[in-house]
Amino acid sequence: MAYEDGEAYMLAYQxxxxxxxxxxxxxxxxxxxxxxxxxxxxxxxxxxxQHLNEPSACMTRCGPLSFSFETAPAAERVARxxxxxVAR
Numbered sequence: 001m002a003y004e005d006g007e008a009y010m011l012a013y014q015x016x017x018x019x020x021x022x023x024x025x026x027x028x029x030x031x032x033x034x035x036x037x038x039x040x041x042x043x044x045x046x047x048x049x050q051h052l053n054e055p056s057a058c059m060t061r062c063g064p065l066s067f068s069f070e071t072a073p074a075a076e077r078v079a080r081x082x083x084x085x086v087a088r
Contacts, residue, residue, distance in 0.1 A: 011065040013052060020045040020069060026080045027069035031062050035088045040077035044069050 009015040011029060020027075022045045029037040029051060036059060041047035048067060051059065059065060072080050 008066045008068050011048070011052065011067045013049070016045060016048045016052065016067070020048050020067070021071060022046070023071045024074050024077060025069055025071040026077055026084060027067055028084060029059065029065045029067050031065060036062050036065060038081055038084050038088070040072075040081040042074065044071070 007019075009019050022043050024042050025044050026038065026040045027044050027048065028035055028039070037051075037056075039047055070080070
């Protein structure tokens with residue numbers, strides 16, 4: 001992953017609750033083979049819970065997913081999101 005700390009977690013309620021911050025930043029959802037989604041949010045934890053509660057068809061087809069994130073100020077989120085998409 002292209003995040004500074006490189007931490008990855010299984011996309012599951014407990015991991016999101018324990019690891020994802022209630023903070024502004026960017027995050028990605030992915031399998032071992034590919035990135036599925038790169039998002040930006042005012043609240044990373046809430047956004048991840050939303051993906052768990054309302055998974056897209058693509059997420060459902062992809063099987064087990066992992067997530068990574070990094071915090072970022074609101075003014076920098078969209079640019080960082082785009083940089084991550086280009087880097088993948």
